[in-house]
Amino acid sequence: MNLFNAHSIVADLGLIGVLGIIFAETGLLIGLAFPGDSLLFIAGVAASGSGAAILGQAHLSTVGLVIGAPIAATLGGLVGYFFGEKYGRKLFDRPDGRVFNHEKVVGTEKWLRKYGPGKALLFARFVPFVRTLINPMCGVVGVDKKKFFFYNALGALIWTELVIGLGLILGEKLKGSVDTYLLPIIGVIIFASLVPVFIEIFREWQTRKHYK
Numbered sequence: 001m002n003l004f005n006a007h008s009i010v011a012d013l014g015l016i017g018v019l020g021i022i023f024a025e026t027g028l029l030i031g032l033a034f035p036g037d038s039l040l041f042i043a044g045v046a047a048s049g050s051g052a053a054i055l056g057q058a059h060l061s062t063v064g065l066v067i068g069a070p071i072a073a074t075l076g077g078l079v080g081y082f083f084g085e086k087y088g089r090k091l092f093d094r095p096d097g098r099v100f101n102h103e104k105v106v107g108t109e110k111w112l113r114k115y116g117p118g119k120a121l122l123f124a125r126f127v128p129f130v131r132t133l134i135n136p137m138c139g140v141v142g143v144d145k146k147k148f149f150f151y152n153a154l155g156a157l158i159w160t161e162l163v164i165g166l167g168l169i170l171g172e173k174l175k176g177s178v179d180t181y182l183l184p185i186i187g188v189i190i191f192a193s194l195v196p197v198f199i200e201i202f203r204e205w206q207t208r209k210h211y212k
Contacts, residue, residue: 006039010046011058015065018043019072022160025132027076027083032132037163040069041185044167062168069164073125073156077135081148084139109141117143121151125159 003009009017021039025031047062112120117138124134138148166185 003034006035006042007058009035009039010042010060014058015060015068018060018065019068022069023072023076023079025076026073026135026156027079029080029083029132029136031076032129036128036131037126040160040163041167043069044164045171046167047164048168048171065164066161069160070153070157073160074153077152077156078149080132080135081139081143081145081152084136085142086139088136088140112138112141112143117147118151121148122155122158125155131159 003021009021013020018039021031021034022036025034025036025039043060043065046058047060047065115123121134121138124130135152170185
């Protein structure tokens with residue numbers, strides 16, 4: 001069993017393992033190393049009618065996955081927020097930390113101030129590492145709890161159901177090893193989620209250029 005391999009998690013741990021990793025990947029800082037998009041996609045394949053055959057007969061409950069995944073991701077985000085709110089300042093207030101440092105807190109504050117918690121949290125769900133770090137950072141910088149709870153849940157729902165849905169649909173059509181399709185599909189998901197961010201950056205650049 002390999003907790004850092006999506007196929008292994010689905011095959012060896014089943015639905016409970018998938019939900020546990022999704023919770024940890026979005027709520028615990030150790031989740032930075034866990035698969036997220038790839039796990040949801042392969043879980044979707046395993047929950048499809050015929051797709052499970054290419055995963056060595058690993059099969060997941062479709063209903064359990066579709067209902068449980070957004071709940072696990074939402075709860076993970078809440079745990080991350082409260083962790084950041086209570087302990088985050090001590091953890092991130094280190095100028096020399098590679099992952100956790102004050103520079104990232106300042107950067108997050110600027111990002112949230114510029115785009116608001118809604119866009120920031122929705123985009124972050126589709127970006128590895130960012131979706132783990134942004135939740136405790138929101139707690140650190142004091143994002144309004146009601147706004148965080150709403151956009152955290154909305155982002156969790158959109159992210160999990162979209163990626164699982166792709167796995168369910170493509171699971172009926174894939175042939176051979178699922179690993180052949182994994183990286184291109186995840187790459188497309190991440191790229192598509194970042195398009196609005198690129199547009200915002202381009203608009204900002206155009207505005208600065210105009211006023212120079």
